[in-house]
Amino acid sequence: MSQNNIEKESFTKVLGALERMKEMSRKSQQKQDLKNWSDIKTPIILKDALARLSKDELSAIRKQFDIKNASQLKKGELIEVLTQQIPLLLEKIFRNMDMERYQIIKKIMDNGGTIVEPLLTARQFQYFRNSGILFTGTLEGKKILGMPEDLVKSQAVQEAGKPFMSVFQRNTEWIKLTQGLLYYYGTLSIQELMVLLEKYLNEPINLSDYLTVLEHASSYYYQIRMDHIGFSHIRVFDPEKVQQEQQMRKDLGFFPFTKEQLVRAGEPEYSEQNNSVLQFIHYLTENYVMSREEANVIVEECVFATKKGESPDQILQFLERRLQFQSLDSVQSCMEKVVNLMNQTRQWFLKGYTPEELSPLEQESLRPLPDRKDNIVNFTTGKKIGRNELCPCGSNKKYKKCCGR
Numbered sequence: 001m002s003q004n005n006i007e008k009e010s011f012t013k014v015l016g017a018l019e020r021m022k023e024m025s026r027k028s029q030q031k032q033d034l035k036n037w038s039d040i041k042t043p044i045i046l047k048d049a050l051a052r053l054s055k056d057e058l059s060a061i062r063k064q065f066d067i068k069n070a071s072q073l074k075k076g077e078l079i080e081v082l083t084q085q086i087p088l089l090l091e092k093i094f095r096n097m098d099m100e101r102y103q104i105i106k107k108i109m110d111n112g113g114t115i116v117e118p119l120l121t122a123r124q125f126q127y128f129r130n131s132g133i134l135f136t137g138t139l140e141g142k143k144i145l146g147m148p149e150d151l152v153k154s155q156a157v158q159e160a161g162k163p164f165m166s167v168f169q170r171n172t173e174w175i176k177l178t179q180g181l182l183y184y185y186g187t188l189s190i191q192e193l194m195v196l197l198e199k200y201l202n203e204p205i206n207l208s209d210y211l212t213v214l215e216h217a218s219s220y221y222y223q224i225r226m227d228h229i230g231f232s233h234i235r236v237f238d239p240e241k242v243q244q245e246q247q248m249r250k251d252l253g254f255f256p257f258t259k260e261q262l263v264r265a266g267e268p269e270y271s272e273q274n275n276s277v278l279q280f281i282h283y284l285t286e287n288y289v290m291s292r293e294e295a296n297v298i299v300e301e302c303v304f305a306t307k308k309g310e311s312p313d314q315i316l317q318f319l320e321r322r323l324q325f326q327s328l329d330s331v332q333s334c335m336e337k338v339v340n341l342m343n344q345t346r347q348w349f350l351k352g353y354t355p356e357e358l359s360p361l362e363q364e365s366l367r368p369l370p371d372r373k374d375n376i377v378n379f380t381t382g383k384k385i386g387r388n389e390l391c392p393c394g395s396n397k398k399y400k401k402c403c404g405r
Helices: 003-036 046-051 055-064 075-095 099-110 122-131 161-185 190-201 207-221 239-247 259-265 275-287 292-307 312-322 328-343 360-365
Strands: 114-116 135-139 142-146 224-226 231-233
Touching: 003 122, 046 075, 055 075, 055 122, 075 161, 099 114, 099 142, 099 161, 122 135, 122 207, 161 190, 161 207, 161 224, 161 231, 161 259, 190 207, 207 224, 275 292, 275 328, 292 312, 292 328, 312 328
Parallel strands: none
Antiparallel strands: 114 142, 135 142, 224 231
16 A cells, blocks of 8 residues: 555544544533433422532532532532532622623522523533523423522522622723733733733732632633743734743733723624725635634634734635635735734734834834745645746746746
8 A cells, every 4th residue: 555545544543533532522511411401390499409410510619619528429419518518608709700690690699590591601601500500491381491499589599689789890891801801912921911910900909819710710801821831812823932922022021001902802703994904804804715713703804813923824724715716916915904904903922013103123023025936825626836846837947937926
């Protein structure tokens, strides 16, 4: 068997294994969804709501509340412990919430204990299930999120809005500012975060409280992640690289955003729509058959590719998979929009600056329009063309004697 055949067979086996893994994951998720949204009768008490959960889910609640001496309990015993402990831990739950999560609980309370089909992600539903105080199910054919009746009627829940309102507002500000800082800077150490946050808030921050609040926020919003370096935006795949690039620019301070800019950027799924973004979106909708929403997704991917330091060629390779270029002119026209976008995008490596904002001595990071002559693609086959190969324009001349001159 030839080497090419061996490689092709290996590639086919890998693809097959990946497809089987995807199918297993899909079936597992379907099974979990059936359990999460099984039929339910309301009102329901805490003990019965906990009984709907698996032993692993009950253990996750126990770990979250750091309940001691319960790791070896059987499911029934663990339900009894949690039924007793959760009402006593409501204050701890509320201290880690922000305004959005409290408003969901208040809406449930005002609606008699349940709300129908709230606009939440699968992760957010799971977050509330793991909190131990909310449950999911299907009632009369509709998905609901609810709270056990005995918790709804408890004094701690009924009066949470008064003593904890300032805590909810504080946590909301912490979360949005942190998410905004990481949207623009990518990765920050805990020390860097503390310095920046205390500057914007003009007051000291209790580190222990802050880290706990952010841990809950990362599970609910899924906008940031924590690791050994500190905190990173969820789209940062190499925090060490971002940190290294920033440290190479010791004389360049972090871009001085206003507090309002950071809070706005801290909203989930925020996307900065500057002129270069809008121009690129307009270009795509005018020149290719796609909706504005589809164009926005493509441009946003280009923005994040720029933020994490990818080159114009790497972005073009991504676009070649999404767009059907008809000519060399269409490639050049598209790349003009890409380079304009890259030069106006606030980059993680540049500490939130755009390349155009840097001083002349710092503008080594500006992205020049790449020379495609040595890296051209045959738009029929999708393969790169060598300079001594026939030109893809159909002239029967070598590429270097034709369009590649």
